[in-house]
Amino acid sequence: MSGLMEIDKAIRESDDRWLKAKYNRAIYIIQRALALYSIEEVAFSFNGGKDSTVLLHLLRAGYFLHKGEQNYANEDPEDFPIRTIYFESPSAFPEINSFTYDAAASYGLQLDIIRSDFKSGLEALLKAKPIRAIFLGVRIGDPTAVGQEQFSPSSVGWPPFMRVNPILDWSYRDVWAFLLTCKVKYCSLYDQGYTSIGSVHDTVPNALLCIRNSSSSKEKFRPAYLLSDGRLERAGRINKFSSSVCGKSPALSNGVISVDLHKNSLLTASAIAVGDEILLGTVEDQLGTSLRKKLHSIGWLVSQATVVRNDVDSVAEEVERKSSTSDMVFIYGGIGPLHSDVTLAGVAKAFAVRLAPDEEFEEYLRQVIGDYCPGDRNEMALLPEGITELLHHENLPVPLIKCKNVIVLTATNFTELETQWDCLIELTRSSGVLAVMEPYVSRSLATNLSDVATAKPLSKLCLEFPDLHISCYRKSVHGPLVVSFKGKDRARIESAIEALRKKFQPEAFLEINSS
Ligand SMILES: Cc1cc2nc3c(=O)[nH]c(=O)nc-3n(C[C@H](O)[C@H](O)[C@H](O)COP(=O)(O)O)c2cc1C
Numbered sequence: 001m002s003g004l005m006e007i008d009k010a011i012r013e014s015d016d017r018w019l020k021a022k023y024n025r026a027i028y029i030i031q032r033a034l035a036l037y038s039i040e041e042v043a044f045s046f047n048g049g050k051d052s053t054v055l056l057h058l059l060r061a062g063y064f065l066h067k068g069e070q071n072y073a074n075e076d077p078e079d080f081p082i083r084t085i086y087f088e089s090p091s092a093f094p095e096i097n098s099f100t101y102d103a104a105a106s107y108g109l110q111l112d113i114i115r116s117d118f119k120s121g122l123e124a125l126l127k128a129k130p131i132r133a134i135f136l137g138v139r140i141g142d143p144t145a146v147g148q149e150q151f152s153p154s155s156v157g158w159p160p161f162m163r164v165n166p167i168l169d170w171s172y173r174d175v176w177a178f179l180l181t182c183k184v185k186y187c188s189l190y191d192q193g194y195t196s197i198g199s200v201h202d203t204v205p206n207a208l209l210c211i212r213n214s215s216s217s218k219e220k221f222r223p224a225y226l227l228s229d230g231r232l233e234r235a236g237r238i239n240k241f242s243s244s245v246c247g248k249s250p251a252l253s254n255g256v257i258s259v260d261l262h263k264n265s266l267l268t269a270s271a272i273a274v275g276d277e278i279l280l281g282t283v284e285d286q287l288g289t290s291l292r293k294k295l296h297s298i299g300w301l302v303s304q305a306t307v308v309r310n311d312v313d314s315v316a317e318e319v320e321r322k323s324s325t326s327d328m329v330f331i332y333g334g335i336g337p338l339h340s341d342v343t344l345a346g347v348a349k350a351f352a353v354r355l356a357p358d359e360e361f362e363e364y365l366r367q368v369i370g371d372y373c374p375g376d377r378n379e380m381a382l383l384p385e386g387i388t389e390l391l392h393h394e395n396l397p398v399p400l401i402k403c404k405n406v407i408v409l410t411a412t413n414f415t416e417l418e419t420q421w422d423c424l425i426e427l428t429r430s431s432g433v434l435a436v437m438e439p440y441v442s443r444s445l446a447t448n449l450s451d452v453a454t455a456k457p458l459s460k461l462c463l464e465f466p467d468l469h470i471s472c473y474r475k476s477v478h479g480p481l482v483v484s485f486k487g488k489d490r491a492r493i494e495s496a497i498e499a500l501r502k503k504f505q506p507e508a509f510l511e512i513n514s515s
């Protein structure tokens with residue numbers, strides 16, 4: 001049997017449903033690319049890394065299947081005519097270099113070695129050869145994947161070609177499941193604890209795979225495939241992309257407000273409830289009231305609270321508006337796997353990014369809801385790409401989601417909100433998610449005077465104390481009128497109350513409660 005067939009056979013015989021689905025999708029992309037471009041017009045960018053090793057074998061299988069469809073006769077079954085390009089750098093690991101050369105020899109790759117940088121190398125290559133599409137082993141989660149699709153034209157400023165990313169949606173787990181199921185060779189560094197490989201200057205073994213051995217001073221590492229959390233794949237990359245469990249990329253610090261106790265500055269929050277049932281009046285928005293009280297208790301001004309429909313565009317429009325006018329937006333409702341759960345899609349749309357699978361989040365969901373999910377991926381683990389930060393707390397079974405200055409609360413009742421809020425406040429102390437501000441002071445007075453008698457003096461009072469919130473309301477038409485004063489400066493509130501009393505009989509206003 002042809003070596004090219006073995007990959008396809010190994011996957012078809014495996015009982016890994018998820019891997020099969022990923023494989024089929026990748027093969028589909030490869031076959032469509034080969035149908036679109038002639039074999040001289042495509043190239044494979046290979047660097048000996050695990051992702052490009054997966055792609056090598058997928059391309060071999062995909063090419064074999066494509067050739068079968070084309071009914072080519074009398075061709076060497078081991079023939080692999082796709083031009084393969086390797087950008088060799090002096091700072092590459094020798095193990096990577098030798099694996100790349102060995103793989104080229106074993107699989108009959110026509111290797112073009114390019115020793116200049118990516119851009120000028122590609123410019124020269126595209127001048128010399130009729131290449132129009134290049135296969136890459138880029139995966140979502142890689143810093144360079146943001147905004148890319150399976151077929152993405154090269155960026156502005158780069159020579160024009162199509163980037164074809166057949167394994168864009170593969171996770172760390174999928175990569176290792178494939179390499180181990182197909183029993184193919186991979187670079188030896190991955191057996192020494194390296195989980196993602198850059199240059200010798202920025203790559204070390206992944207500390208999470210370290211085997212502590214007190215009897216020997218030499219550190220040993222487990223193989224890369226034993227890293228159970230794909231989220232920590234880049235923990236061995238030093239400078240640029242070093243990532244921790246909490247922060248995924250430097251851009252994620254957007255919208256984080258410092259922990260300092262802001263004395264006099266004003267921070268505003270908006271709350272968005274997502275739910276047709278709230279708009280229809282069938283369900284009460286209990287969370288809204290409680291959330292606003294909580295925000296108020298930490299000195300935030302809630303500038304707006306809205307309810308929107310379970311509709312991507314309605315959510316997106318509201319999030320876009322509120323995130324640009326408030327310091328922080330809280331959104332709740334519409335989270336989950338149901339057709340009406342569109343909140344995250346709306347948040348993604350508001351920031352013009354797509355929803356992408358998040359391995360870290362998926363792992364948490366798996367621990368809570370188990371492995372069961374009807375499709376080949378957990379739709380609930382799709383999060384806005386490149387802008388999502390997961391907020392972890394030991395009391396939360398699943399972390400909270402923060403996208404720029406939008407916090408997505410998954411609470412559905414009062415008790416759950418209490419828990420999530422307490423965690424947010426604790427996180428504030430450790431990592432500054434929300435700023436705790438000088439709290440508001442509030443005092444309320446009641447009077448039996450009529451509205452007509454109080455209206456003018458009260459509106460004058462508001463002009464005299466523009467820094468305070470002075471509000472009036474009645475619990476019933478004939479009951480007393482309540483005047484409430486809110487502000488951050490107790491002395492100012494006292495002056496305002498004194499000024500109010502001076503305008504009427506001293507006993508006309510009685511204090512009812514204060515905080
Ligand atoms: C074949 C190929 C095509 C690339 N096309 C683009 C591109 O269109 N736009 C771009 O910004 N970078 C492009 N890059 C560069 C990569 O996005 C990225 O900068 C590089 O792989 C990062 O490698 P590093 O981690 O070693 O810096 C390309 C790289 C290769 C190998």
Ligand SMILES: Nc1ncnc2c1ncn2[C@@H]1O[C@H](COP(=O)(O)OP(=O)(O)OP(=O)(O)O)[C@@H](O)[C@H]1O
Nearest residue numbers: 045046047049050051052086087136137138196197
């Ligand atoms: N020096 C290079 N020469 C050719 N292609 C490259 C080079 N560097 C990156 N690429 C392309 O970019 C893809 C993504 O690189 P990336 O480093 O994320 O993955 P990898 O090297 O295959 O695996 P790992 O994540 O373990 O390092 C590669 O699969 C390859 O297609």
Ligand SMILES: [Mg+2]
Nearest residue numbers: 049196197198
């Ligand atoms: Mg690499």
